[in-house]
Amino acid sequence: MSSPSSKLLTTAGLAADRSLYLTKETKMKTTHIRSVFAPLSMGLMALAFSGLAAAADFEAALSIKNHQFEPAEIKVPANKRVRLTVHNQDATPEEFESHDLNREKVVPAGAKAVIFIGPLKLGRYAFMGEYNAATAKGAVVAE
Amino acid sequence: MFATGLIVFRETLEAALFVGIIAAATRGIERRSLWMAGGVLVGFAGALLMAAGMQQVSAWADGIGQDLLNVGIISVALLMLAWHCIWVSTHGREMAKEASQVGLSAAHGSSSLWALSVAVALSVLREGAETVLFIAGFMSGSTEQGATMLLGAVMGLFSGALVGVLIYLGLAKVKTQHLFSVTNALILVLAGSLASQLAKTLNQAGLVERWSEPLWNASNILSNDSSLGVFLHALMGYDASPSVLQLLFYAGAVSLIWIGTLQAHKRQSQR
Numbered sequence: 001m002s003s004p005s006s007k008l009l010t011t012a013g014l015a016a017d018r019s020l021y022l023t024k025e026t027k028m029k030t031t032h033i034r035s036v037f038a039p040l041s042m043g044l045m046a047l048a049f050s051g052l053a054a055a056a057d058f059e060a061a062l063s064i065k066n067h068q069f070e071p072a073e074i075k076v077p078a079n080k081r082v083r084l085t086v087h088n089q090d091a092t093p094e095e096f097e098s099h100d101l102n103r104e105k106v107v108p109a110g111a112k113a114v115i116f117i118g119p120l121k122l123g124r125y126a127f128m129g130e131y132n133a134a135t136a137k138g139a140v141v142a143e
Numbered sequence: 144m145f146a147t148g149l150i151v152f153r154e155t156l157e158a159a160l161f162v163g164i165i166a167a168a169t170r171g172i173e174r175r176s177l178w179m180a181g182g183v184l185v186g187f188a189g190a191l192l193m194a195a196g197m198q199q200v201s202a203w204a205d206g207i208g209q210d211l212l213n214v215g216i217i218s219v220a221l222l223m224l225a226w227h228c229i230w231v232s233t234h235g236r237e238m239a240k241e242a243s244q245v246g247l248s249a250a251h252g253s254s255s256l257w258a259l260s261v262a263v264a265l266s267v268l269r270e271g272a273e274t275v276l277f278i279a280g281f282m283s284g285s286t287e288q289g290a291t292m293l294l295g296a297v298m299g300l301f302s303g304a305l306v307g308v309l310i311y312l313g314l315a316k317v318k319t320q321h322l323f324s325v326t327n328a329l330i331l332v333l334a335g336s337l338a339s340q341l342a343k344t345l346n347q348a349g350l351v352e353r354w355s356e357p358l359w360n361a362s363n364i365l366s367n368d369s370s371l372g373v374f375l376h377a378l379m380g381y382d383a384s385p386s387v388l389q390l391l392f393y394a395g396a397v398s399l400i401w402i403g404t405l406q407a408h409k410r411q412s413q414r
Contacts, residue, residue: 056349081352085206092280093197095273099367099384102357103347105209106273108198109280114206116349120356131150131277 056083056116060140064088064107067132078142082118087111094136098127101140118142144295147281149368151274151299157377158186158270159307161333165259167314168227168326175256182260186267193268194275210348216265217341223262224334225400230255231323232404233411274300306374327404331397336380338396342388354391357384 057080063070067090076082088094088107095106096115107113117125120142129136162183169175193200193212200208234255274296281292317325346355362383365372375381382389 081349083349091283093276099360099362100357102343102355102382102384102386102389104343105347106197106276108201108276111198111201112206113201113209114349115347116355131280133146 056081058082058118060084062086062138064090064094064129064136066090067092067094067129067135069127069129069136069138072138073141074138075141075143076118076120078122079119081116082120082140084115084117084140086113086115088113092131094132095130096127097130098125098140100125101127103127104130144291146295147292148295148299148302149373150277151296152303153299153373153377154270154274154277155300155303156306156373158266159303159305160310160377161266161307162263163307163309163311164314164326164329164333165263167311167317168231168323168330169256169259170315170322171319172256178256178260179263182263183267186264187271189264189268190271190275193272194279197272197276207348207350210344210350213269213344214341214348214350216269217337217344220262220265221334221337221341221396223258223265224330224337225396225403226258227255227262228327228330228334228400229403229407230258231327232408331400332379334400335393335397336376336378338392339380339382339385339389342386342392343382346386346388351388354387356386358387358390360384 058077060074060076060082062074062084064086074084086096086105086107088109088111091109093106093108095104096113097104101117101120103115103117105113105115117140120140122142125140125142127138127140162179166175166179169179197209200212202208204211278293278296282289314322314326314329342351345351360383365375365381365383367373367376367381367383372381372383380393385393
Protein backbone atom coordinates (compact mmCIF):
# COMPACT_ATOMS: atom_id res chain seq x y z
CA MET A 1 0.00 0.00 0.00
CA SER A 2 1.40 3.36 -0.86
CA SER A 3 1.50 5.91 1.90
CA PRO A 4 -0.05 9.36 1.42
CA SER A 5 3.38 10.93 1.12
CA SER A 6 4.43 8.66 -1.72
CA LYS A 7 1.17 9.39 -3.52
CA LEU A 8 1.97 13.08 -3.34
CA LEU A 9 5.41 12.40 -4.71
CA THR A 10 4.23 10.44 -7.69
CA THR A 11 1.75 13.06 -8.76
CA ALA A 12 3.61 16.27 -8.08
CA GLY A 13 7.25 15.45 -7.86
CA LEU A 14 8.31 13.02 -10.54
CA ALA A 15 11.58 14.82 -10.99
CA ALA A 16 12.34 15.00 -7.28
CA ASP A 17 11.44 11.34 -6.88
CA ARG A 18 13.94 10.26 -9.49
CA SER A 19 17.05 10.80 -7.43
CA LEU A 20 16.01 8.30 -4.74
CA TYR A 21 16.29 5.37 -7.13
CA LEU A 22 19.47 6.13 -9.02
CA THR A 23 21.28 2.95 -7.94
CA LYS A 24 18.54 0.57 -9.08
CA GLU A 25 17.89 2.70 -12.11
CA THR A 26 21.15 1.82 -13.79
CA LYS A 27 19.76 -1.64 -14.49
CA MET A 28 16.56 -0.26 -15.92
CA LYS A 29 16.24 0.53 -19.63
CA THR A 30 14.31 3.73 -18.95
CA THR A 31 17.20 5.33 -17.06
CA HIS A 32 18.60 6.88 -20.15
CA ILE A 33 15.25 8.25 -21.27
CA ARG A 34 14.42 9.58 -17.82
CA SER A 35 17.76 11.23 -17.17
CA VAL A 36 17.61 12.99 -20.49
CA PHE A 37 13.94 13.64 -20.84
CA ALA A 38 12.98 15.43 -17.65
CA PRO A 39 15.69 18.10 -17.84
CA LEU A 40 15.08 18.41 -21.56
CA SER A 41 11.36 18.92 -21.16
CA MET A 42 11.89 21.40 -18.34
CA GLY A 43 14.46 23.23 -20.45
CA LEU A 44 12.02 23.40 -23.34
CA MET A 45 9.27 24.70 -21.11
CA ALA A 46 11.59 27.34 -19.71
CA LEU A 47 12.43 28.35 -23.24
CA ALA A 48 8.79 28.49 -24.26
CA PHE A 49 7.76 30.51 -21.27
CA SER A 50 10.65 32.93 -21.71
CA GLY A 51 8.47 34.66 -24.26
CA LEU A 52 5.94 35.36 -21.54
CA ALA A 53 5.71 39.13 -21.93
CA ALA A 54 2.40 39.46 -23.75
CA ALA A 55 3.34 42.68 -25.41
CA ALA A 56 2.37 43.00 -29.04
CA ASP A 57 4.08 45.00 -31.74
CA PHE A 58 0.89 45.79 -33.62
CA GLU A 59 -2.74 46.27 -32.72
CA ALA A 60 -5.52 45.21 -35.05
CA ALA A 61 -9.28 45.30 -34.68
CA LEU A 62 -12.09 43.28 -36.17
CA SER A 63 -15.84 43.56 -35.81
CA ILE A 64 -18.58 41.04 -36.39
CA LYS A 65 -21.73 42.63 -37.75
CA ASN A 66 -24.64 40.75 -39.29
CA HIS A 67 -22.61 37.54 -39.32
CA GLN A 68 -19.87 39.18 -41.35
CA PHE A 69 -16.39 40.30 -40.47
CA GLU A 70 -15.59 43.97 -40.79
CA PRO A 71 -13.14 44.55 -42.34
CA ALA A 72 -13.04 41.33 -44.33
CA GLU A 73 -9.36 41.83 -44.90
CA ILE A 74 -6.90 43.03 -42.28
CA LYS A 75 -3.44 44.15 -43.18
CA VAL A 76 -0.72 43.55 -40.61
CA PRO A 77 3.05 43.94 -40.74
CA ALA A 78 4.90 40.69 -41.33
CA ASN A 79 7.16 39.15 -38.66
CA LYS A 80 5.53 41.11 -35.84
CA ARG A 81 3.30 39.96 -33.01
CA VAL A 82 -0.22 41.17 -33.54
CA ARG A 83 -2.86 41.71 -30.88
CA LEU A 84 -6.18 41.24 -32.60
CA THR A 85 -9.30 42.48 -30.81
CA VAL A 86 -12.51 40.92 -32.07
CA HIS A 87 -15.69 42.77 -31.15
CA ASN A 88 -18.83 40.77 -31.71
CA GLN A 89 -21.58 43.31 -32.31
CA ASP A 90 -24.17 40.68 -33.17
CA ALA A 91 -26.77 39.28 -30.80
CA THR A 92 -25.45 35.76 -31.27
CA PRO A 93 -22.03 34.26 -30.41
CA GLU A 94 -19.43 33.57 -33.07
CA GLU A 95 -16.38 31.36 -33.15
CA PHE A 96 -13.32 32.92 -34.74
CA GLU A 97 -11.49 30.06 -36.40
CA SER A 98 -8.47 29.86 -38.66
CA HIS A 99 -6.48 26.83 -39.77
CA ASP A 100 -3.85 29.06 -41.37
CA LEU A 101 -3.31 30.99 -38.15
CA ASN A 102 -3.99 28.05 -35.82
CA ARG A 103 -6.47 30.01 -33.73
CA GLU A 104 -9.90 29.14 -32.41
CA LYS A 105 -11.90 31.29 -30.02
CA VAL A 106 -15.54 31.75 -29.15
CA VAL A 107 -16.64 35.38 -28.90
CA PRO A 108 -19.95 35.75 -27.04
CA ALA A 109 -22.60 38.19 -28.26
CA GLY A 110 -21.65 41.77 -27.55
CA ALA A 111 -18.26 40.74 -26.18
CA LYS A 112 -14.72 41.71 -27.05
CA ALA A 113 -12.03 39.09 -27.14
CA VAL A 114 -8.31 39.32 -27.76
CA ILE A 115 -6.37 36.87 -29.90
CA PHE A 116 -2.63 37.00 -30.35
CA ILE A 117 -1.36 36.07 -33.79
CA GLY A 118 2.02 36.18 -35.44
CA PRO A 119 4.78 36.74 -36.06
CA LEU A 120 3.51 35.95 -39.51
CA LYS A 121 5.52 35.43 -42.64
CA LEU A 122 4.40 37.27 -45.76
CA GLY A 123 1.16 35.89 -47.03
CA ARG A 124 -2.57 35.60 -46.73
CA TYR A 125 -4.17 33.78 -43.82
CA ALA A 126 -7.84 32.95 -44.05
CA PHE A 127 -10.19 32.90 -41.08
CA MET A 128 -13.90 32.36 -40.68
CA GLY A 129 -16.79 32.44 -38.26
CA GLU A 130 -17.55 28.81 -37.55
CA TYR A 131 -21.11 29.47 -36.49
CA ASN A 132 -21.93 31.40 -39.66
CA ALA A 133 -19.46 29.90 -42.09
CA ALA A 134 -21.40 30.93 -45.18
CA THR A 135 -21.14 34.66 -44.55
CA ALA A 136 -18.41 35.19 -41.98
CA LYS A 137 -15.19 34.99 -43.91
CA GLY A 138 -12.04 37.03 -43.89
CA ALA A 139 -8.29 37.02 -44.16
CA VAL A 140 -5.25 38.48 -42.48
CA VAL A 141 -2.72 39.75 -44.97
CA ALA A 142 0.84 40.02 -43.69
CA GLU A 143 2.83 42.50 -45.74
CA MET B 144 -30.10 22.85 -39.45
CA PHE B 145 -27.33 20.51 -40.55
CA ALA B 146 -24.65 23.11 -39.89
CA THR B 147 -26.06 23.65 -36.40
CA GLY B 148 -26.19 19.91 -35.79
CA LEU B 149 -22.59 19.48 -36.88
CA ILE B 150 -21.34 22.18 -34.54
CA VAL B 151 -23.21 20.71 -31.57
CA PHE B 152 -22.08 17.22 -32.61
CA ARG B 153 -18.46 18.31 -32.52
CA GLU B 154 -18.68 19.79 -29.03
CA THR B 155 -20.75 16.93 -27.66
CA LEU B 156 -18.50 14.28 -29.18
CA GLU B 157 -15.43 15.57 -27.33
CA ALA B 158 -17.16 15.34 -23.98
CA ALA B 159 -18.95 12.08 -24.85
CA LEU B 160 -15.77 10.25 -25.88
CA PHE B 161 -14.03 11.54 -22.80
CA VAL B 162 -16.80 10.32 -20.51
CA GLY B 163 -17.18 7.04 -22.42
CA ILE B 164 -13.50 6.16 -22.12
CA ILE B 165 -13.33 7.13 -18.46
CA ALA B 166 -16.53 5.28 -17.67
CA ALA B 167 -14.98 2.19 -19.28
CA ALA B 168 -11.82 2.69 -17.24
CA THR B 169 -13.82 2.58 -14.03
CA ARG B 170 -15.74 -0.56 -14.90
CA GLY B 171 -16.18 -2.86 -11.95
CA ILE B 172 -15.41 -0.27 -9.31
CA GLU B 173 -18.13 0.11 -6.71
CA ARG B 174 -20.31 3.23 -6.86
CA ARG B 175 -18.50 4.48 -9.95
CA SER B 176 -21.78 5.22 -11.75
CA LEU B 177 -22.58 7.66 -8.98
CA TRP B 178 -19.22 9.37 -9.31
CA MET B 179 -19.46 9.51 -13.11
CA ALA B 180 -23.05 10.76 -13.11
CA GLY B 181 -22.15 13.26 -10.42
CA GLY B 182 -19.28 14.53 -12.52
CA VAL B 183 -21.50 14.94 -15.57
CA LEU B 184 -24.21 16.76 -13.57
CA VAL B 185 -21.76 19.09 -11.85
CA GLY B 186 -20.12 19.74 -15.20
CA PHE B 187 -23.44 20.53 -16.81
CA ALA B 188 -24.45 22.90 -14.01
CA GLY B 189 -21.07 24.58 -14.34
CA ALA B 190 -21.53 24.84 -18.09
CA LEU B 191 -24.78 26.76 -17.63
CA LEU B 192 -23.06 29.13 -15.21
CA MET B 193 -20.05 29.58 -17.45
CA ALA B 194 -22.19 30.24 -20.52
CA ALA B 195 -24.16 32.83 -18.60
CA GLY B 196 -20.99 34.60 -17.57
CA MET B 197 -19.02 34.20 -20.80
CA GLN B 198 -19.62 37.73 -22.00
CA GLN B 199 -18.06 39.16 -18.82
CA VAL B 200 -15.29 36.59 -18.62
CA SER B 201 -14.30 37.33 -22.19
CA ALA B 202 -13.38 40.90 -21.24
CA TRP B 203 -11.28 39.92 -18.19
CA ALA B 204 -7.53 40.31 -18.27
CA ASP B 205 -7.65 42.62 -21.26
CA GLY B 206 -9.64 40.26 -23.46
CA ILE B 207 -7.96 36.95 -22.64
CA GLY B 208 -10.10 36.06 -19.62
CA GLN B 209 -11.73 33.11 -21.36
CA ASP B 210 -8.35 31.71 -22.36
CA LEU B 211 -7.06 32.04 -18.81
CA LEU B 212 -10.09 30.17 -17.52
CA ASN B 213 -9.52 27.45 -20.10
CA VAL B 214 -5.85 27.20 -19.12
CA GLY B 215 -6.94 26.55 -15.53
CA ILE B 216 -9.61 24.04 -16.49
CA ILE B 217 -7.41 22.09 -18.89
CA SER B 218 -4.45 22.03 -16.49
CA VAL B 219 -6.53 20.59 -13.67
CA ALA B 220 -8.09 18.02 -16.01
CA LEU B 221 -4.59 17.01 -17.16
CA LEU B 222 -3.44 16.55 -13.59
CA MET B 223 -6.47 14.40 -12.86
CA LEU B 224 -5.74 12.14 -15.82
CA ALA B 225 -2.09 11.91 -14.85
CA TRP B 226 -3.08 11.00 -11.30
CA HIS B 227 -5.37 8.27 -12.59
CA CYS B 228 -2.75 6.71 -14.84
CA ILE B 229 -0.14 6.74 -12.11
CA TRP B 230 -2.56 5.53 -9.45
CA VAL B 231 -3.72 2.65 -11.61
CA SER B 232 -0.16 1.58 -12.30
CA THR B 233 0.47 1.23 -8.58
CA HIS B 234 -2.76 -0.64 -7.96
CA GLY B 235 -3.53 -2.03 -11.40
CA ARG B 236 -2.53 -5.60 -10.76
CA GLU B 237 -4.44 -6.01 -7.54
CA MET B 238 -7.43 -4.26 -9.02
CA ALA B 239 -7.49 -6.51 -12.07
CA LYS B 240 -7.27 -9.59 -9.86
CA GLU B 241 -10.07 -8.43 -7.63
CA ALA B 242 -12.28 -7.27 -10.47
CA SER B 243 -12.27 -10.69 -12.05
CA GLN B 244 -13.48 -12.23 -8.83
CA VAL B 245 -15.71 -9.80 -7.01
CA GLY B 246 -16.61 -6.20 -7.71
CA LEU B 247 -13.95 -3.79 -6.54
CA SER B 248 -14.62 -2.07 -3.29
CA ALA B 249 -14.94 1.65 -3.45
CA ALA B 250 -12.04 1.90 -1.02
CA HIS B 251 -9.70 0.64 -3.70
CA GLY B 252 -11.25 2.55 -6.54
CA SER B 253 -12.20 5.71 -4.73
CA SER B 254 -8.78 7.31 -4.84
CA SER B 255 -8.81 7.48 -8.59
CA LEU B 256 -12.59 7.85 -8.86
CA TRP B 257 -12.67 11.40 -7.49
CA ALA B 258 -9.92 12.46 -9.90
CA LEU B 259 -11.78 10.97 -12.85
CA SER B 260 -15.04 12.50 -11.67
CA VAL B 261 -13.38 15.92 -11.64
CA ALA B 262 -11.90 15.32 -15.10
CA VAL B 263 -15.34 14.33 -16.41
CA ALA B 264 -16.95 17.40 -14.82
CA LEU B 265 -14.33 19.69 -16.38
CA SER B 266 -14.74 18.15 -19.81
CA VAL B 267 -18.52 18.49 -19.70
CA LEU B 268 -18.07 22.02 -18.36
CA ARG B 269 -15.83 23.16 -21.19
CA GLU B 270 -17.69 21.63 -24.10
CA GLY B 271 -21.06 22.26 -22.47
CA ALA B 272 -20.46 25.96 -21.95
CA GLU B 273 -19.71 26.48 -25.63
CA THR B 274 -22.71 24.40 -26.66
CA VAL B 275 -25.09 26.16 -24.25
CA LEU B 276 -23.83 29.55 -25.46
CA PHE B 277 -24.25 28.52 -29.06
CA ILE B 278 -27.76 27.16 -28.58
CA ALA B 279 -28.88 30.09 -26.45
CA GLY B 280 -27.60 32.33 -29.22
CA PHE B 281 -29.85 31.12 -31.99
CA MET B 282 -32.76 30.53 -29.66
CA SER B 283 -33.00 34.26 -29.16
CA GLY B 284 -33.71 34.76 -32.86
CA SER B 285 -36.92 34.14 -34.78
CA THR B 286 -39.02 31.25 -33.50
CA GLU B 287 -39.28 29.14 -36.69
CA GLN B 288 -35.61 29.40 -37.44
CA GLY B 289 -34.90 28.76 -33.81
CA ALA B 290 -37.03 25.64 -33.85
CA THR B 291 -35.29 24.03 -36.82
CA MET B 292 -31.90 24.93 -35.45
CA LEU B 293 -32.86 23.51 -32.08
CA LEU B 294 -33.87 20.28 -33.78
CA GLY B 295 -30.50 20.17 -35.50
CA ALA B 296 -28.79 20.83 -32.19
CA VAL B 297 -30.69 18.05 -30.44
CA MET B 298 -29.78 15.64 -33.22
CA GLY B 299 -26.16 16.69 -32.97
CA LEU B 300 -26.25 16.22 -29.21
CA PHE B 301 -27.87 12.82 -29.54
CA SER B 302 -25.39 11.67 -32.20
CA GLY B 303 -22.43 12.80 -30.16
CA ALA B 304 -23.72 11.06 -27.05
CA LEU B 305 -24.41 7.94 -29.11
CA VAL B 306 -20.81 7.71 -30.27
CA GLY B 307 -19.68 8.01 -26.66
CA VAL B 308 -22.01 5.18 -25.67
CA LEU B 309 -20.76 3.02 -28.55
CA ILE B 310 -17.16 3.58 -27.51
CA TYR B 311 -18.07 2.62 -23.95
CA LEU B 312 -19.88 -0.53 -25.08
CA GLY B 313 -16.95 -1.43 -27.30
CA LEU B 314 -14.52 -1.02 -24.43
CA ALA B 315 -16.85 -3.00 -22.17
CA LYS B 316 -15.99 -6.05 -24.25
CA VAL B 317 -12.32 -5.83 -23.32
CA LYS B 318 -11.25 -8.59 -20.93
CA THR B 319 -10.78 -7.40 -17.37
CA GLN B 320 -7.10 -8.29 -17.25
CA HIS B 321 -6.45 -6.01 -20.23
CA LEU B 322 -8.94 -3.32 -19.30
CA PHE B 323 -6.58 -1.07 -17.38
CA SER B 324 -3.79 -1.14 -19.93
CA VAL B 325 -6.21 -0.42 -22.79
CA THR B 326 -8.03 2.39 -21.02
CA ASN B 327 -4.75 3.76 -19.67
CA ALA B 328 -3.45 3.99 -23.23
CA LEU B 329 -6.62 5.78 -24.34
CA ILE B 330 -6.49 8.11 -21.35
CA LEU B 331 -2.84 8.81 -22.10
CA VAL B 332 -3.86 9.90 -25.58
CA LEU B 333 -6.67 12.02 -24.11
CA ALA B 334 -4.07 13.69 -21.91
CA GLY B 335 -1.95 14.44 -24.97
CA SER B 336 -5.00 15.93 -26.64
CA LEU B 337 -5.66 18.14 -23.60
CA ALA B 338 -2.02 19.22 -23.50
CA SER B 339 -2.19 20.18 -27.17
CA GLN B 340 -5.27 22.30 -26.50
CA LEU B 341 -3.50 23.87 -23.55
CA ALA B 342 -0.62 24.86 -25.82
CA LYS B 343 -2.98 26.35 -28.37
CA THR B 344 -4.73 28.40 -25.67
CA LEU B 345 -1.41 29.63 -24.26
CA ASN B 346 -0.34 30.79 -27.72
CA GLN B 347 -3.66 32.44 -28.44
CA ALA B 348 -3.69 34.36 -25.18
CA GLY B 349 -0.20 35.63 -25.81
CA LEU B 350 1.10 33.83 -22.72
CA VAL B 351 3.62 31.87 -24.71
CA GLU B 352 5.22 33.69 -27.57
CA ARG B 353 7.15 31.00 -29.30
CA TRP B 354 6.25 28.26 -31.70
CA SER B 355 2.71 29.38 -32.24
CA GLU B 356 2.55 29.16 -36.03
CA PRO B 357 1.30 25.94 -37.59
CA LEU B 358 4.08 23.59 -38.58
CA TRP B 359 2.03 22.11 -41.39
CA ASN B 360 -1.49 22.42 -42.70
CA ALA B 361 -3.11 19.13 -43.65
CA SER B 362 -6.57 20.60 -44.14
CA ASN B 363 -6.56 19.38 -47.75
CA ILE B 364 -5.91 15.81 -46.66
CA LEU B 365 -7.95 15.60 -43.48
CA SER B 366 -9.71 18.76 -42.41
CA ASN B 367 -10.65 19.55 -38.82
CA ASP B 368 -14.23 19.98 -39.96
CA SER B 369 -14.63 16.63 -41.74
CA SER B 370 -16.45 13.92 -39.77
CA LEU B 371 -13.31 11.78 -39.46
CA GLY B 372 -11.35 14.85 -38.45
CA VAL B 373 -13.91 15.68 -35.78
CA PHE B 374 -13.83 12.11 -34.46
CA LEU B 375 -10.03 11.93 -34.40
CA HIS B 376 -9.88 15.31 -32.71
CA ALA B 377 -12.22 14.15 -29.97
CA LEU B 378 -10.43 10.83 -29.56
CA MET B 379 -6.80 11.84 -29.78
CA GLY B 380 -6.61 15.57 -30.31
CA TYR B 381 -6.03 15.50 -34.06
CA ASP B 382 -5.34 18.95 -35.49
CA ALA B 383 -4.81 19.57 -39.20
CA SER B 384 -2.52 22.53 -38.55
CA PRO B 385 -0.71 22.02 -35.26
CA SER B 386 1.90 24.40 -33.97
CA VAL B 387 5.29 23.24 -32.71
CA LEU B 388 4.21 24.09 -29.18
CA GLN B 389 1.15 21.89 -29.51
CA LEU B 390 3.24 18.97 -30.70
CA LEU B 391 5.76 19.49 -27.91
CA PHE B 392 3.07 19.65 -25.24
CA TYR B 393 1.36 16.56 -26.64
CA ALA B 394 4.57 14.54 -26.70
CA GLY B 395 5.62 15.99 -23.37
CA ALA B 396 2.40 15.13 -21.56
CA VAL B 397 2.28 11.61 -22.95
CA SER B 398 5.94 10.97 -22.16
CA LEU B 399 5.86 12.46 -18.67
CA ILE B 400 2.74 10.54 -17.66
CA TRP B 401 4.03 7.34 -19.21
CA ILE B 402 7.35 7.65 -17.45
CA GLY B 403 5.52 8.49 -14.24
CA THR B 404 3.45 5.32 -14.53
CA LEU B 405 6.55 3.24 -15.22
CA GLN B 406 8.24 4.70 -12.15
CA ALA B 407 5.21 4.13 -9.96
CA HIS B 408 4.85 0.59 -11.27
CA LYS B 409 8.49 -0.14 -10.53
CA ARG B 410 8.23 1.19 -7.01
CA GLN B 411 5.17 -0.96 -6.52
CA SER B 412 6.93 -4.12 -7.66
CA GLN B 413 9.94 -3.31 -5.52
CA ARG B 414 7.90 -3.44 -2.34
